[in-house]
Amino acid sequence: MKRRDWLLVVVFLFLSILFDQVTKRWASGLTSELSYGYLKFILIHNHGAMLGLFSDLPAVLRIVTLSTSGVFILSIFALVQYLIPRRLMPLRISLSILVGGILGNVLDRILYGYVVDFVAFEVGEWHSPVWNVADMVQWVGYVMMIFALFKYSEQLWPDQNERKTFWVNKKFQIKHSLFFTVIGLFLTLISAVFSYTYLRVTLEEIVGYNPALIAKFTKPFLATFVVLALLFSLILFLVGRLISHRIAGPLYAFERFLKDILEGKGLTKAGAALKLRTNDDFKHLEKLAEQVKEQVSKLNAEKTVHVTEYKEED
DSSP, rough: OOOOHHHHHHHHHHHHHHHHHHHHHHHHOOOOOOTTTEEEEEEEEEEEGGGGGGTSSSSHHHHHHHHHHHHHHHHHHHHHHHHSSSTOOOHHHHHHHHHEEEHHHHHHHHSSSSSEEEEEETTTTTOOOOHHHHHHHHHHHHHHHHHHHHHHHHHOOOOGOOOOOOOOOHHHHHHHHHHHHHHHHHHHHHHHHHHHHHHHHHHHHOOOHHHHHHHHHHHHHHHHHHHHHHHHHHHHHHHHHHHHHHHHHHHHHHHHHHHHHHHHTTSSSOOOOOOOOOTTTTTTHHHHHHHHHHHHHHHHHTTOOOOOOOOOOO
């Protein structure tokens, strides 16, 4: 993806977060409920996630889990942006808006330990949950993303752009994927040791040596960390397979092209040219393949021997 595209993606992400935080700053000054017809503004400190989820978790675990999830989401966001075809900017922007809304609430969690909710609807006896601009932005992102997925489905999964073989070079790709996974596990292990040690030492400083109370916080923390680590490892393995496919695939296609050339296939102008997938690496092989084809055709033409038959005269 070009630098300009990344800039546009980051701008929409930043604007979504900024819009949310500015409105929350305004809402934090509310001292009483404001009513404009069906629209209500009432300040609520939501100690869970979206619409009160995770509110039953211990405070420390809730803050750590949701804050860590925010960083995890941001990492996945950057990875998905890298994998989306470059020309699908509407899909990229919708993803930026969606993630911006999610991170708006995560930022509240990191800064305050709760999310500022302040918008609600009231129609007769019906009351909507209290929400905020970040929640609204997320739904806008969802709608835009669904629309983009339907509109650009042929560009996302074009039949002529597919490589039917799941493992082009199985040994290389598995090795590549496992390398990604092992590196991720080592980094996760380092993070786990640091986080667990820091949490345990902090708890002992606050509550003293109380194994039962400390276990109440550390066991759920470790369980959550293990789940995240396994999920992260699976994602890394799949990403490794996808990235290795973009490396092994072009080499595999180029190898087949050379074999066809050596067997005398595809040397005519009408012969099939090497055509790689949109997001493949080594796109320069297409031009190189065409040059090889031209040179081999030229050499074959020069080596053609015209045999003239002479008849004996009576």
